Amino acid sequence: MDSILEFIVGRYNYWLYILLMMIGLYAMISKNNLTKKIVGMNIFQTAIILFYISIGFKKGGTIPILEHTSHAVEVSHFVNPLPHVLMLTAIVVSVSTFGVALALAIMIYREHGTLEEDEILKCLEQ
Amino acid sequence: MRYLYLLLVVLSASVLFYATLDFPQWGDPNSPASLHVSPVYLQRSLEDTSVPNVVTSVLADYRGYDTMFETTVIFTAGLACFVLLRVFAPKMKDTYYRHIQSGVVLHIKGQTTLLDGSRDFERIDSRWVPADIILKTISRFLIPFIQLFALYVVAHGHHSPGGGFQGGVILGASIILLSISFDLRTGLEKIHERGLGLFSATGVFIYTGIGALCLILGKEFLNYGVLSKILPVDPVMARSLGIFGVEVGVAITVMAVMVSIYNYVSSEGRLDEGL
Known part of the structure; x- marks a missing residue:
């Protein structure tokens, strides 16, 4: 019983991120409206960001800001800084790509007067 | 069709769930992720760069190339929004002026700047509603403090959570708040479109310029230690100052790009009426 509980507690965060990721993926592939697709892409990115941050965590570790006085740094006392760095840039880049995606959506709306995918395809066939 | 998509999603979810069985405990x-390079970063950050915040030192020094190209990606995103959306010859839209004392609105057919300098009239958007005085007053009161906090986050990124990306986003948010609570023209009066373009290029230029300066002084690209030749400090402190310079560049680019993306997307590239 205890081993099952430990198994669940050690992994349930990954399962939640997979769930979030799949919500984003489903929105991206099945929704008809382009804005909803873009929102799905953002949910997908958020899941990946949470996953990376979760990888970097160490039990009992604190934020990776050292003290000037300490001589030998005990590595297990500080969480892994590398995923934080990667996700720090990824968040800002995801906001920028979101802006570009919205700009493309506005251009499509200007051209076809709609954001529904099937109507756009019908427009293109004519 | 919807069931096919659902099946696809469930299938990839089950593959991912199966993969988590091999994952290390949370x-x-x-x-494995914490054993490879991150212990070296944690142990050597202070003696290499004298920066206590390891995230900052990894961001701007150990992984300087990564951050430089991320900054370039953000700059390119701002450029892409400009190229996609900007319209220079707007359709003839009507202009609206409101007499401040009486509240009478003048509807003028076509574009005009007739009453722009007038003290009795103010230009309003076509979908104007009476402005909420609480919103205006609070945001006017808050914006200086938000900007001061942004500068603190940039400048104190060596010793506390913060740095160029975060500070730049806060600074951009303060200007976007101004554009939302008043109107787009008020925001554009504070920072003109040309200024935003200049700022977003300046940040990338500062970053690559510091890198090239290291190259000119005889070391590798982005090896800030060599800056001690022109600065009155030792190489370790020169690295710290180099990181700071780079962070300032990142903050300027991020601020300008966030504001210009908001401007272009909210006004569909015409820069006349925002949200």
Whole structure:
């Protein structure tokens, strides 16, 4: 019983991120409206960001800001800084790509007067 | 069709769930991700760069190339929004002026700047509603403090959570708040479109310029230690100052790009009426 509980507690965060990721993926592939697709892409990115941050965590570790006085740094006392760095840039880049995606959506709306995918395809066939 | 998509999603979810069985326990200090390079960063950050915040030193020094090209990606995103959306010859839209004392609105057919300098009239958007005085007053009161906090986050990124990306986003948010609570023209009066373009290029230029300066002084690109030749400090402190310079560049680019993306997307590239 205890081993099952430990198994669940050690992994349930990954399962939640997979769930979030799949919500984003489903929105991206099945929704008809382009804005909803873009929102799905953002949910997908958020899941990946949470996953990376979760990888970097160490039990009992604190934020990776050292003290000037300490001589030998005990590595297990500080969480892994590398995923934080990667996700720090990824968040800002995801906001920028979101802006570009919205700009493309506005251009499509200007051209076809709609954001529904099937109507756009019908427009293109004519 | 919808069931096919659902099946696809469930299938990939089950593959991912199966993969988690091999994952290390959550919070395991000996997980593979925490054993490879991050201990070296944690142990050597202080003696190499004298920056206590390891995230900052990894961001701007150990992984300087990564951050430089991320900054370039953000700059390119701002450029892409400009190229996609900007319209220079707007359709003839009507202009609206409101007499401040009486509240009478003048509807003028076509574009005009007739009453722009007038003290009795103010230009309003076509979908104008009476402005909420609480919103205006609070945001006017808050914006200086938000900007001061942004500068603190940039400048104190060596010793506390913060740095160029975060500070730049806060600074951009303060200007976007101004554009939302008043109107787009008020925001554009504070920072003109040309200024925003100049700022977003300046940040990338500062970053690559510091890198090229290291190259000119005889070391590798972005090896800030060599800056001690022109600065009155030792190489370790020169690295710290180099990181600071780079962070300032990142903050300027991020601020300008966030504001210009908001401007272009909210006004569909015409820069006349925002949200």
